[in-house]
Amino acid sequence: MDITVVEVGPRDGLQNEPELVSTENKLRLIEASVAAGLRRIEAVSFVNPKRVPQLADAEAVLAGVPRQAGVSYSGLVFNERGLDRALAAGVDEINVVVVATDTFSQRNQGCSVRQGVERWRRLADSAAAAGLRRTVTIAAAFGCPFEGEVSAATVLELLGQVAESGPDEIALADTIGVGTPDRVRELLTGAAKIAPDVALRCHFHNTRNTGYANALTAIDAGASALDASTGGIGGCPFAPAATGNIATEDLLYALDRMGVRTGVAVSSVLETAAWLGGVLGRPVPGLLGRAGLFPGEPISSATGGA
Numbered sequence: 001m002d003i004t005v006v007e008v009g010p011r012d013g014l015q016n017e018p019e020l021v022s023t024e025n026k027l028r029l030i031e032a033s034v035a036a037g038l039r040r041i042e043a044v045s046f047v048n049p050k051r052v053p054q055l056a057d058a059e060a061v062l063a064g065v066p067r068q069a070g071v072s073y074s075g076l077v078f079n080e081r082g083l084d085r086a087l088a089a090g091v092d093e094i095n096v097v098v099v100a101t102d103t104f105s106q107r108n109q110g111c112s113v114r115q116g117v118e119r120w121r122r123l124a125d126s127a128a129a130a131g132l133r134r135t136v137t138i139a140a141a142f143g144c145p146f147e148g149e150v151s152a153a154t155v156l157e158l159l160g161q162v163a164e165s166g167p168d169e170i171a172l173a174d175t176i177g178v179g180t181p182d183r184v185r186e187l188l189t190g191a192a193k194i195a196p197d198v199a200l201r202c203h204f205h206n207t208r209n210t211g212y213a214n215a216l217t218a219i220d221a222g223a224s225a226l227d228a229s230t231g232g233i234g235g236c237p238f239a240p241a242a243t244g245n246i247a248t249e250d251l252l253y254a255l256d257r258m259g260v261r262t263g264v265a266v267s268s269v270l271e272t273a274a275w276l277g278g279v280l281g282r283p284v285p286g287l288l289g290r291a292g293l294f295p296g297e298p299i300s301s302a303t304g305g306a
């Protein structure tokens with residue numbers, strides 16, 4: 001079995017970092033990810049630079065990334081202005097977010113869910129005309145910080161609406177990290193019935209320690225791609241103490257041991273995670289960097305008990 005791991009560290013991972021990370025360090029993260037074998041990188045966002053200063057250097061980042069066959073760079077796009085910027089900067093794919101609840105949609109994007117769908121349709125058509133690969137992400141698909149529970153029926157109805165524009169991929173995002181595996185399976189099973197020809201991707205945060213269980217369930221339930229961030233970086237504005245996205249290296253560890261092929265060298269990602277912790281000035285949330293790979297070097301003189 002093959003799974004694509006989408007590295008979202010440069011975008012979702014860094015988005016909430018209070019200290020500005022230099023363009024040079026963002027490029028080092030991307031270069032190291034590509035060298036490790038990651039082939040899809042969510043590198044930038046074309047959000048208004050005044051709203052998210054951390055991601056204001058999207059053009060400079062894309063101008064510096066290593067361009068090689070098979071490597072695809074994605075940018076998050078919110079509106080026509082963002083799409084124009086994405087095209088000028090040379091992205092390979094765009095990701096457009098539609099939020100599953102009106103309150104979160106208004107707070108996050110300044111529009112209703114219905115208006116969000118209409119905007120996705122316009123962007124999808126323009127991006128298709130420009131030859132870009134298009135992902136639409138349904139955010140808050142597992143729960144909303146303002147409205148609480150979001151029913152599977154609500155998410156699947158929205159999924160049917162966004163599928164009408166013929167996306168290359170639909171992503172289900174647990175934006176605030178509240179999902180559980182049963183809901184993952186329910187949504188993916190439903191999605192496959194509604195949009196059988198569209199690839200499915202999932203985006204999990206490990207906010208309540210369900211992120212990896214959700215990710216492994218998603219593979220079993222038909223997802224072809226999983227988002228993860230090196231080191232597990234990535235804050236959540238609605239859960240200030242939360243850890244971030246599921247960590248690329250921890251996910252890869254499980255996938256490798258299960259015989260799921262990703263084409264990514266976990267040892268390389270592990271090195272990048274350690275470096276990234278140095279850049280951010282604190283240990284990253286990912287656990288593999290603390291525990292180490294297994295099987296690894298045998299411990300010569302064990303001191304611990306059972």
Ligand code: MG
Binds near residue numbers: 175
């Ligand atoms: Mg996220």
